[in-house]
Amino acid sequence: RKEVEQDPGPFNVPEGATVAFNCTYSNSASQSFFWYRQDCRKEPKLLMSVYSSGNEDGRFTAQLNRASQYISLLIRDSKLSDSATYLCVVNMESGGGADGLTFGKGTHLIIQP
């Protein structure tokens, strides 16, 4: 089983719709989780950390399900500018520290006008 798995998509979503995608991880001892955004031919940028209690940042909501070992990202009222690849990142080291960060392959999202 791969360590961090994502549906590569693409997800084609009309502008204004709500879209959600998940990411599963293999190490039950993982402690920290993140979503990064990567635009075409650009570097990844941190979108948000994912906390155990779930967290929200404007139109974006991230949640963690430890029992089923997945994290999710929900985008409400999607904008054309949300079109990007969303990378799931999990720290596979139970002790933390950024050397254990493992990236998924990313989910490609296309918002259509």
Place this chain on the structure above:
Amino acid sequence: DTGVSQNPRHKITKRGQNVTFRCDPISEHNRLYWYRQTLGQGPEFLTYFQNEAQLEKSRLLSDRFSAERPKGSFSTLEIQRTEQGDSAMYLCASSLGGREEKLFFGSGTQLSVL
């Protein structure tokens, strides 16, 4: 601009040549990372430094790859005897270190080996 800086942005080389990339991290960041990314894949960890010490190297990093961070500031990644399979985007990232895991990436160096 106080972000992570990488150069060159693009490098085209012939198979068998050596190439060197440079990364200047955010000045107060102790940790510096090198990743490799190919089309359709997420970034793959290569190596990282805590100040000038290289603490971990991925098994992806063959003997042809070497990285340095001599003064704990900028870093270089050298690939010797390049192969076509080395063609990829090489990304550098930095973080504050300790338990701070948020990575700040540079724009990357796109390597094409002909």
